[in-house]
Amino acid sequence: MSFTQKEIIEEILSWQKTKSDEVQELKRMTTKFAENERTKRAKEVAFGERLEGLRRQFSSFFSNQPQEAKV
Amino acid sequence: MKIIDVNELKNPACEAPYYNIIDPDKSGTEDPRACGCSTIALLNAILTLKKRLKISDNVSPFEEMKLIQELTNEKNNSVQPETLLGIIDKHPTFNSCRMLVINPNGMNEEVFLRIFLNRLSQGSIALSLMEVPAKPGDKAKDVLNHVSFIHSEKGEVYFDGLRSNLDFLLSAFYFSRPTTLIFFGLNVEEDNVSRRKV
Numbered sequence: 001m002s003f004t005q006k007e008i009i010e011e012i013l014s015w016q017k018t019k020s021d022e023v024q025e026l027k028r029m030t031t032k033f034a035e036n037e038r039t040k041r042a043k044e045v046a047f048g049e050r051l052e053g054l055r056r057q058f059s060s061f062f063s064n065q066p067q068e069a070k071v
Numbered sequence: 072m073k074i075i076d077v078n079e080l081k082n083p084a085c086e087a088p089y090y091n092i093i094d095p096d097k098s099g100t101e102d103p104r105a106c107g108c109s110t111i112a113l114l115n116a117i118l119t120l121k122k123r124l125k126i127s128d129n130v131s132p133f134e135e136m137k138l139i140q141e142l143t144n145e146k147n148n149s150v151q152p153e154t155l156l157g158i159i160d161k162h163p164t165f166n167s168c169r170m171l172v173i174n175p176n177g178m179n180e181e182v183f184l185r186i187f188l189n190r191l192s193q194g195s196i197a198l199s200l201m202e203v204p205a206k207p208g209d210k211a212k213d214v215l216n217h218v219s220f221i222h223s224e225k226g227e228v229y230f231d232g233l234r235s236n237l238d239f240l241l242s243a244f245y246f247s248r249p250t251t252l253i254f255f256g257l258n259v260e261e262d263n264v265s266r267r268k269v
Contacts, residue, residue, distance in 0.1 A: 026234070026239055038180075046237055046241060051188070054185060058192065058237060
């Protein structure tokens with residue numbers, strides 16, 4: 001295995017670990033907040049068909065540059 | 072107020088946002104690395120806005136943090152929403168933004184979500200005045216006790232520096248009735264015009 005390959009593998013492993021830590025922390029934080037009726041309703045709306053386009057936008061931020069922001 | 076250890080502030084070249092680590096042991100200490108949620112939220116907001124608005128000044132993140140701590144009188148552990156809004160009113164970085172204040176609980180869910188998702192995707196950042204329960208699963212007391220910083224970067228959304236998803240954000244925002252979101256929209260064109268005048 002070359003030095004470059006080793007570096008790439010180490011980088012991937014480190015990235016995976018960071019991501020896994022973040023997922024665990026997010027799960028821990030999510031369980032912190034007790035769910036109420038409004039939360040349930042909001043989640044139904046959020047994950048419904050009508051907001052599908054916006055949800056996609058939510059996971060592809062900055063396809064629009066901040067300079068183009070219209071407020 | 073929650074106390075957060077921000078060791079990253081030792082490095083003045085570090086870019087916003089700083090990852091927040093809640094550390095109750097730092098409560099009451101004068102250790103400059105320990106600061107409350109309002110300071111870290113404001114600091115992250117200011118540094119992110121400076122970056123996005125391409126504002127370059129000679130104020131380091133550490134100096135900025137010290138200034139916020141002085142203005143909020145944080146050592147007395149008494150940062151109130153009024154103090155927070157006072158800084159937003161006075162700090163020059165926020166002059167380059169347009170503000171929108173909303174309460175998710177006082178709105179139709181879809182309207183709120185449309186505003187929230189659109190704003191973040193357009194580059195706005197947000198501060199959330201909210202309630203975090205002392206223990207997991209505790210019911211809301213409807214008392215605000217935390218300020219968090221929400222922003223998006225490279226296709227991801229962050230809540231207090233933690234990469235988050237919509238499920239978590241909705242749990243957090245709808246947990247307590249007085250939750251208030253303050254959006255800061257970038258006012259780039261007007262900002263450039265005002266700078267040319269100066």
